[in-house]
Amino acid sequence: MTQVVAKKQSKPISSYLLRRTKVRLLSIITLPMTWIVGVYIVSLFLLLITAFWNVDPFTSLVSPGFNLENFKMVLTVPAYIATSIRTLLIALSVTAICIFFAIPLGIYMAKIAKPWVRNLLAVAITLPLWAGYLVKIIAMRLVFTEEGFFNWAMAPFGIRGPGFSIPIVILTLTYLWFPYMALPVYTAIRQIPPNLFDASSDMGAKGFTTIYRVVFPLITPAVIAGSVFTFSLSLGDYLAARFTGGATQMIGSIIAQNINLNPPVAAAYSMIPIFFIVIYLMVARRTGSLERM
């Protein structure tokens, strides 16, 4: 029998690090934290500072200063207020539609479909998620354009699409972000133990009552987690509005228009979606469903 003898080696750095947890943690976390904070958080902070600056009307250069004009403008000019409200309503509609369709899909996949159908559907929902953001927007554009697929397919029924407008923007955003809602909802429904359904029906509940009283409360955290994505992603989007919305403007459209002409106004207006999202996150956090994300 051969005997393996570990050679006694002294590894001063390793043994030092093994003894000092804090040093070990620091040596791991310093680099990534420097990146996230130094690159990203600092950028967000600088954006906030820029919102207080102004643009020199003669040189059209940004000059440092401190004034609340930009914020005042963003919060009082009617066109800006209307755009904020419109964007908020669009984002909420998209979220509502996603929830409305994700629940029946999840119930079907998790509790009714045969395993192979379930797996197929899981792939079918995930695939478009990666098919390309811009690709999906221009695909929707092709479908809903004047001489497009939708009007062609619906012509026999005498139906014509609304053309590029807010409803199509909502539809496009739903198309873009639906998987973010569908996947967590499906996972949550799958995790419901089957005996809960047996118990519910033993107590005399019909299918719908069971869905309403048993399924809904159990999937609420997943719905909220999914809605954070559908809401936040819709709120900040502007390319869907640009390509499928006709003249529709969203918060992002105005930020994008101003970023070169008047960066301070763009910066001030960026705080609006951040504000909405922070409020949304705080409400979501109170329900305790963010831990699952």
Place this chain on the structure above:
Amino acid sequence: MLRLSRLTKALLVAIVGFLLIFMYTPLFVLILNSFNESQISGWPIESFSTKWWIFAKDYQPIRDALLNSVLVATGAMIIASILGTLFAFALKGFDFFGKSTVNILIVLPIALPGIVTGVAFSNTYSNFLSPAGINLGYFGMIVAHATFCIVMVFNNVFARLRRMNPSLQEASADLGAGLWQTFRLVTFPQFRTSFAAGALLAFALSFDEVVVTIFTAPPGVDTLPLWILKEVGRPNQASVVNVVATVVILLSLIPVYVSQRLARAQEEER
């Protein structure tokens, strides 16, 4: 089991069918239109040809854009892989004050709308760094992409580390291995599949990204999505755009497919 009436079941099937049509029709219309012989896309397609595919193959702006996309995605992937893995190790192996904040910081670049991230970077580059004489140019775009890709690698590696048996590392240390040796011979082989899967997803995410790219790309540099964006700005959609869009679909599906395979292989390993 959940008992539903026949009617309800039929309704559910109808909804699922409708959803699938809704999700796949636009993609098929787009892909078919890449074979449209006419220069302008439309429906119904009168005659099919591969002419725009052949045209796109040798068209220099498209080749340049593809090269840029691949370069940026590769750069972002490498940076994000290193940072994401470090984050995963820090958050898995240690308990410290502010841990949940760090978690939020990692997700933040992807949780905040692309336009906020894009405008924030653009503002820093053009109103702060540029006046100070620092022009990041091309690298600035990679930095922005890497930042929102970190979460992809982090999620995958963290999920794997959580299921790993820590006593293996302790055993390795007891046997006299140094930290690096343990990492190389014991820890890394256990999570390398998730690491690769996360890196591929980061690549796909960067390859597909457009909003942040609009605000951080240096003038005159196009990635594939940026090139599409410029072409679609015109009133009618040219068929050649659909060729590029189809290529984007295919190219972003490859890393996703491979990463799924990797994840499955890992499930079987255990």
